[in-house]
Amino acid sequence: MYRVLNCLVEHDWRLLVVAGIVCFLASLAAVNLFQRARATRGRLRAGWILTAGAATGCGIWATHFIAMLAYDPGVAIAYNIGLLALSLVVVMVVTSGGLAFAVVTSASWAAPVAGAIVGAGLASMHYIGMWAVEVPGRLTWWPHLVVVSIAIVILLSMVGLTIAVRRKDMRGIAATALCLTLAIVSVHFIGMGAIEIVPDPTRVTSAFSLSPNALAIVVAGVAVSIPGMALVGAFGDRHLNEKLREGNLRLDAALNNMHHGLCMFDSDGRLILCNERYIQMHSLSHDAVKPGCTVRELLALRKGNGTFLGDPDEYSTNLRARIAEGKTFRWIMETADGRVTVIVNQPIEGGGWVATFEDVTERRRLEQERDRSQKFLHTILENAPIPIFVKETSGLRYALVNRAGEAFWGISRAEMIGKTSHDVFPKEEADLIAARDKQLLQSDQPVFDERQIHTPRNGIRNIVSRRLTVCDDDGKSRYLVGVIEDVTERKHVEQRIAHMAHEVIHLNRIAIAGVLSTSFAHELNQPLGAILSNTEAAEVLLTANPLNVDQLKETLADIRRDDQRAAEIIRQLGGLLKKGGEIQLQEFDLNDAVRCALHLLDHEAETRGVVPSVSQAQAALPVRANLVHLQQVILNLAMNGMDAMACCDPGARRLTLETVLAGDADVEVSVSDSGTGIPPDKLERIFDTFFTTKPQGTGLGLSIARTIIETYGGKIWAENRLGGGAVFRFTLPLARTPAA
Amino acid sequence: MITKAPIIHVVDDDGSFRTAVARLLQASGYQVALYESARQLLEKPPGMEPGCILLDVRMPGMSGHELQARLVKIGNALPIVFLTGHGDIRMSVRAIKAGAEDFLSKPVSRKTLIEAIQRALVRHQEARERNLRLASLRAVAATLTPRESEVFALIVRGKLNKQIAHELGTTERTIKAHRHAVMQKLKVGSLAEAVSIAERLGMLPGAISGEA
Numbered sequence: 001m002y003r004v005l006n007c008l009v010e011h012d013w014r015l016l017v018v019a020g021i022v023c024f025l026a027s028l029a030a031v032n033l034f035q036r037a038r039a040t041r042g043r044l045r046a047g048w049i050l051t052a053g054a055a056t057g058c059g060i061w062a063t064h065f066i067a068m069l070a071y072d073p074g075v076a077i078a079y080n081i082g083l084l085a086l087s088l089v090v091v092m093v094v095t096s097g098g099l100a101f102a103v104v105t106s107a108s109w110a111a112p113v114a115g116a117i118v119g120a121g122l123a124s125m126h127y128i129g130m131w132a133v134e135v136p137g138r139l140t141w142w143p144h145l146v147v148v149s150i151a152i153v154i155l156l157s158m159v160g161l162t163i164a165v166r167r168k169d170m171r172g173i174a175a176t177a178l179c180l181t182l183a184i185v186s187v188h189f190i191g192m193g194a195i196e197i198v199p200d201p202t203r204v205t206s207a208f209s210l211s212p213n214a215l216a217i218v219v220a221g222v223a224v225s226i227p228g229m230a231l232v233g234a235f236g237d238r239h240l241n242e243k244l245r246e247g248n249l250r251l252d253a254a255l256n257n258m259h260h261g262l263c264m265f266d267s268d269g270r271l272i273l274c275n276e277r278y279i280q281m282h283s284l285s286h287d288a289v290k291p292g293c294t295v296r297e298l299l300a301l302r303k304g305n306g307t308f309l310g311d312p313d314e315y316s317t318n319l320r321a322r323i324a325e326g327k328t329f330r331w332i333m334e335t336a337d338g339r340v341t342v343i344v345n346q347p348i349e350g351g352g353w354v355a356t357f358e359d360v361t362e363r364r365r366l367e368q369e370r371d372r373s374q375k376f377l378h379t380i381l382e383n384a385p386i387p388i389f390v391k392e393t394s395g396l397r398y399a400l401v402n403r404a405g406e407a408f409w410g411i412s413r414a415e416m417i418g419k420t421s422h423d424v425f426p427k428e429e430a431d432l433i434a435a436r437d438k439q440l441l442q443s444d445q446p447v448f449d450e451r452q453i454h455t456p457r458n459g460i461r462n463i464v465s466r467r468l469t470v471c472d473d474d475g476k477s478r479y480l481v482g483v484i485e486d487v488t489e490r491k492h493v494e495q496r497i498a499h500m501a502h503e504v505i506h507l508n509r510i511a512i513a514g515v516l517s518t519s520f521a522h523e524l525n526q527p528l529g530a531i532l533s534n535t536e537a538a539e540v541l542l543t544a545n546p547l548n549v550d551q552l553k554e555t556l557a558d559i560r561r562d563d564q565r566a567a568e569i570i571r572q573l574g575g576l577l578k579k580g581g582e583i584q585l586q587e588f589d590l591n592d593a594v595r596c597a598l599h600l601l602d603h604e605a606e607t608r609g610v611v612p613s614v615s616q617a618q619a620a621l622p623v624r625a626n627l628v629h630l631q632q633v634i635l636n637l638a639m640n641g642m643d644a645m646a647c648c649d650p651g652a653r654r655l656t657l658e659t660v661l662a663g664d665a666d667v668e669v670s671v672s673d674s675g676t677g678i679p680p681d682k683l684e685r686i687f688d689t690f691f692t693t694k695p696q697g698t699g700l701g702l703s704i705a706r707t708i709i710e711t712y713g714g715k716i717w718a719e720n721r722l723g724g725g726a727v728f729r730f731t732l733p734l735a736r737t738p739a740a
Numbered sequence: 741m742i743t744k745a746p747i748i749h750v751v752d753d754d755g756s757f758r759t760a761v762a763r764l765l766q767a768s769g770y771q772v773a774l775y776e777s778a779r780q781l782l783e784k785p786p787g788m789e790p791g792c793i794l795l796d797v798r799m800p801g802m803s804g805h806e807l808q809a810r811l812v813k814i815g816n817a818l819p820i821v822f823l824t825g826h827g828d829i830r831m832s833v834r835a836i837k838a839g840a841e842d843f844l845s846k847p848v849s850r851k852t853l854i855e856a857i858q859r860a861l862v863r864h865q866e867a868r869e870r871n872l873r874l875a876s877l878r879a880v881a882a883t884l885t886p887r888e889s890e891v892f893a894l895i896v897r898g899k900l901n902k903q904i905a906h907e908l909g910t911t912e913r914t915i916k917a918h919r920h921a922v923m924q925k926l927k928v929g930s931l932a933e934a935v936s937i938a939e940r941l942g943m944l945p946g947a948i949s950g951e952a
Contacts, residue, residue, distance in 0.1 A: 522798065522825030526754045529825070529846030533760035536850040540767035555763060562756055603826070606798060 015070030019063045023184050026059020026226045027177035030095075031160075033229070035168055036240065037103050049103060053096025055229045060122050060184045061088045062223040064129050067188050069216055075135050075199055079210040083132035087125050088222075094121030102161055111165040115158030119183060122157060123150045126187045130195070137199035145194035149187045156183035260356045267351025269295045269320055281341070281357060282307040295319065306336055319345055323353045340364050387484040389416075393469065393477050396420055396437055408484065410456035429453070437480060440467045444477065450487070462488045501707060508704045509628070512635050513576045519603035524569050527562035534559045572600075575628050587735045590621040590630070590667055594657050597634040601642075610642050610653040617659045621667040624735040625712040633708050633716075636701040637671040637728045643694060644675030644726060662731055666714075672727035677720045686718055705730070746861050747771040747791035749818070751781050751807065753799040757846070761794065761853075768854055778807035785816055788868070792841065792860040797824040797831060808838050817867060819860035823848060877937055883925050891918040895931065896938035 030052050037048030064087075068077070098117030102110055126149070133139070160179030163172055210218070255262060261278035265271055270292050279289055283305050289298065299312035308315075310333070322329040322345070329345035339361045347353045381388060387405035391398055397420055401413040409416075409424075416424050421433040432451070440447040446468040453463050464485045469477035513520070538555045541548060598614055605612045623630075638655060645653040654674045662668040678686060678693070685691050687706045690699035702716075709716040709730045716730040748770045752758045755776065762772040771791075775781040779802055781793070793811075797804040808820055819841040824831065832843035841860040844852060884892060887908075894904045901919065905912045928934050938944055 518826050518828075525825040525846040526757055529823075529848060530754070530757040530760040532847035532849065533757070533764045533853075537760065537764035537767045540764070540850075544767075551763075555760075558756065558760060562760075565756070603798065606803070 010072055011067065012070040012072065015066055019066035019070065020181070020185065022066060022223050022226065023059055023063035024177060024181045026055055026062065027180035027184070028173065029226060029229050030055040030059060030180065031164055031173045031176040033232075034099050034103070034164055035173065037099065038165075038168075039240065045103065046100075049100045050096050051229055051232060052099050053092050055226060056095040056099075056118070056180070057088060057092035057121075057125070058222050058226050058229070059180075060091055060125050061129070062219050062226065063184050064126060064188055065215055065219040066223070067192075068129070068133070069212055069219065071192065075137055075197060077212055078134040079212075079215055080132040080134055081210055083128055084210065084215075084218075087128035087132060090128055091121050091125035094118070094124060097121075098157075098161070102165060111162040112158045115161035116154050118161060118180075119150075119154030119157030122184055123153045123187055126153075126191050130191065135197055135199075136202075137197050140196045140198060142194040142196070145190055149190035149194065152190060153183045153187035156180070156186065260358050262357070263298075263355045264348075265295055265352050265355070269316065271295070271298065272352065278357060281359060309333065309335060323347045323351075329353075386486075389482045389484075390470075391437070391480040391482070393441060393480055396434070396480070398424070399479065405484070407457070408455060408486070436465070436467060440469060440480060441477070444469060458486075461486050462491050504700060505629070505632070505704050505708065508636070508700055509576050509632050512632060512639070513573060515639060516576075516600050516604060516635070518607065519600055520569065520573050522603050524566055527566040527569070530562045531559050531566070534562070572596075576631070578628075584626055585624055586627060587622050587624045588627050590623050590669065590732065591616045591659055593627055593630045594634060594659055594669065597631045597638065598657055600631070600635065601638050604639070605642060605655065608642050608646070608653070609650040610645060610655050612638075612655045612657070615656065615658040617661055617667070619661065621659055621661070622735040623667060623712070623732045625732065629708045629712075630732075633705045633730065634669065634671065636705050640701060640728070641671055641673030641675065641726070644673050644677075646675075648675060661734075664737070665734055666731045667734055668729055668731045670727050670729040672721060672725060674723075674725040677724060678718060678726050680720070683718055683720070687716065744789070745769055745771045747773055747786065747789055748857060749773045749775065749781065749786055749791060749793045751775040751778060751793060751799075751804070752796040752823070753777060754796070757796075764850055764853070765857075768850065770857070778802035778804065778810075781807065782810060785811070785814065786818055788817075790861060790865060790868070792819045792821055792857055792864060794821050794823055794857070797822055797827065797835070805834060805838065808835065808840065812839060817864070817871075819864045821856050821860055874940060877941060880926055881937075881941060884922060888918050888922050888925070891915060892922045892926075892934070892938070893943060895919060895922065896935045896943065 033048055033052035033055055037045050037052055040048060071077075095118050098114045098121060101117060102114030105114075127146075130139075156179050160176045160183065163179065164176040166172065167175070255273075255275040256277070258275065258277060261275065261281045263271060263274040263278055271289070271294070272291055274289060278284075279286060282302050284298075284301055288301055294316075296312055296316045299308055299310075299315060302308035303310075303312055315331075319329050326347050328347065329343075331343040331345075333341045333343060335341070339359060342358045342360050343355060344358075345353050345355045381400075381402050384402060385404055387408040388400075388402045389398060389405050390400035397418050398413075398416045399418075401416050406413055411424060420430075421437075422430040424430070425433065436447055436449050446466060449465045449467075451463065451465075452460050455461055464487050465482055466485075467480060467482045470479040470481055472478040534555045538552055538559075541552055541555065594614060594616065598612055601612060634657070638657065641655050642653075645655070652674055656670075656672045658670045658672070660668050660670075682691075682693060686693070687702045688699070689703040691703075692699035702718075706716050709732070712732055714730055714732040716728070718726060718728050721727050748765050750758055750761055750765075750772060752761070753776055758774050758776065762774055765772050773786065777799060778795075782802075786793075795804045795807060802810075804822060804824075811818070811820070820835075820839070821841050822832070822835045822843045823846055824843070825846050827843060827845050835843050841863060842856040844856060881889070881892075890908060891904060894907065899907070901912050901915045905915045908915070923929070923934065926934060926937055928937065935944075
């Protein structure tokens with residue numbers, strides 16, 4: 001100790017003060033730079049570390065040599081330039097390494113270790129620096145003081161770094177700088193105390209040595225670099241502050257624009273910050289919500305305006321208890337106006353917590369709606385009275401079967417879901433199903449299938465099945481949907497309707513035949529009359545002498561011919577009355593049909609004082625239909641026309657039947673009368689079944705006419721004629737192009 | 741009077757029936773003329789020879805009823821027997837009212853047909869004779885001078901000679917002479933007979949022409 005104090009005496013105290021100030025400033029700069037390094041990342045951090053190392057190195061170096069300049073051992077001192085430089089490089093490198101270690105490693109032992117490295121760097125600088133001293137004499141050392149000096153520098157560095165890592169504020173920086181200053185000063189003066197110079201004039205300084213005057217200039221240069229580095233640090237600081245402020249502004253913007261409400265409380269339950277959304281969502285005022293107000297106060301405010309329905313005391317107690325346990329506190333709150341908010345209180349380091357508030361009313365409503373619509377669809381599917389099934393296209397296993405499906409097949413869905421048709425149905429049936437499925441998947445067109453199926457409950461049924469694929473969002477077919485319709489009843493009804501229609505058409509013909517019976521009787525009596533006359537003439541001729549055999553033969557031939565004619569007429573009537581089982585299609589000239597019909601009508605027309613006329617197309621009009629049916633249509637139309645003229649003057653009852661070619665492929669038949677016409681509002685409906693304008697009408701004639709014409713691919717309609725009366729027209733497709 | 745067989749004019753559109761009826765009527769001793777339409781008959785109306793028309797009611801073109809009306813119009817008095825395939829009461833009443841002799845339905849037996857034709861022929865004969873008598877009376881009446889005709893017209897109205905002379909502006913004697921001439925020419929002996937002739941000639945109001 002004495003040696004150390006003694007050594008101090010050998011120094012110029014004014015320079016020592018300068019050295020101390022330089023050392024402290026350098027330490028401050030170094031610590032500051034070190035803190036910057038810790039706050040940054042990447043290459044920037046490496047820069048800060050190197051700068052901090054350089055500052056520390058320069059600081060100790062300048063301190064050391066200012067102190068050396070202040071040292072007057074009584075002999076001339078020179079310095080080896082190489083070692084001088086080495087000492088600066090070594091301290092910079094080692095110190096940078098130590099600081100880097102402290103920055104990079106986060107373990108608790110890292111700071112002391114880093115401190116030790118820094119201390120070692122400081123010590124090595126001092127002793128390399130001493131090595132550079134060249135005096136005309138020998139240096140002797142006190143080893144225990146050397147050890148002490150090294151121990152103290154390392155210890156103080158460790159303390160300094162530990163403080164630097166723990167405390168970032170100004171006081172921490174100052175304390176660290178003080179520690180480092182103490183460490184540097186200690187190593188120097190204890191180290192100097194350990195030296196004893198024995199003058200030896202034989203020893204001369206080498207050529208590459210620096211005189212104390214030259215050293216003073218170098219030291220001044222290095223010392224000046226320290227404020228330079230501090231400036232760099234300060235600049236960096238301002239830059240950092242700007243970045244920080246910018247960051248804060250961004251954070252504020254983010255906080256205030258986020259969809260969630262957000263509050264941050266400290267460990268005392270006092271508000272640190274909250275965002276706009278929080279204030280707005282709870283209808284609070286900016287004046288009432290201030291940093292420092294308690295969670296309890298905020299809850300009371302919200303209770304007051306109806307945005308909190310619970311008990312503020314109970315809630316805040318529960319909340320604080322949970323946060324104290326370090327657990328997240330979740331809360332779903334419904335307010336009186338039906339809004340639902342999810343609150344999450346997340347504890348943070350240091351005992352406070354962050355509370356987020358999310359308004360999930362809309363989401364909830366959408367979820368509920370989705371649930372409802374899903375349930376709704378499910379209910380519909382389940383209660384749909386037609387069997388519905390769904391299969392996955394890969395593997396063709398049943399994925400869904402509705403209740404009607406279960407009932408239809410008599411198989412529970414538990415036995416079907418996840419199985420293929422071959423697992424569920426007999427092979428023959430399953431093969432058919434598989435074939436249809438395959439057809440659908442290959443064509444990607446809906447597949448319709450009508451067939452008979454044996455069901456366990458209802459026996460053989462006629463079904464129509466429809467299959468189609470349902471695609472995913474990516475357009476690939478994912479599901480196969482099948483709907484089965486039981487058409488057994490419908491088929492029966494259709495057959496019955498067809499049968500009844502046939503009956504009605506036949507009854508209509510019988511009615512026509514009834515009306516035309518007079519006509520038929522007249523027609524039939526012609527040949528019968530001729531036969532009777534011929535027979536009686538023959539009887540007379542037989543009494544003649546000589547017998548006129550030729551005349552008799554002729555008479556008999558006439559009798560036979562008239563008999564055949566009578567038979568033909570009866571056959572015609574029979575045709576009209578016959579209840580044809582299968583409709584016989586034949587090709588005939590429509591002109592003939594019209595002529596025949598008119599012939600049948602002749603007598604009736606005369607009786608009613610109607611003058612019928614025919615205008616026929618020149619060409620033959622071959623159509624393919626049933627002759628009796630078409631005669632029936634023409635007779636129906638003609639008799640309607642005659643009915644319509646019952647009130648007209650006897651001289652003005654004209655019925656005209658006309659046939660014309662309509663285009664290349666159709667023939668048109670019209671039946672026009674000079675009667676009262678059809679009321680315009682009834683034109684549309686006259687072909688409806690049971691619709692009639694006549695007091696004694698059945699409303700069947702025109703409906704039957706339409707049924708017949710449409711059966712043969714034609715159309716029928718009615719118009720009123722300009723000059724009065726109505727015209728009924730129908731078209732039929734030509735069986736082939738008529739011969740010109 | 742009947743020296744030649746009467747002619748039956750058969751009008752029917754049905755050729756087969758026409759032939760059969762013609763055959764029967766010829767076998768039964770009548771002459772037959774055949775027409776396939778009413779128009780054909782009207783083109784060459786039958787004369788006054790004994791006969792009758794056998795007419796179908798229902799024919800294309802002109803119907804039997806129309807032909808009947810036309811024949812009456814042109815003064816053809818041949819009796820008409822209607823024959824129809826299917827007659828009803830309305831139709832027969834119409835025909836009879838228009839002067840038809842009979843209305844028969846096909847098929848008709850020979851007996852019925854011949855009877856009807858015979859009745860018609862007899863009636864026609866009677867009418868013919870009546871007409872002949874009337875014609876001779878008219879011929880006689882035509883021989884009267886105009887003055888005699890005037891006197892005759894007044895006599896049959898029951899006027900006295902004195903009244904007639906006054907009316908015609910002549911003397912009673914002259915009238916007496918005319919009266920005598922008229923009675924002579926008409927070959928009548930009494931006023932009653934003269935009145936009967938005047939009546940038949942349709943000279944008296946209220947009298948039915950041609951009827952007794």
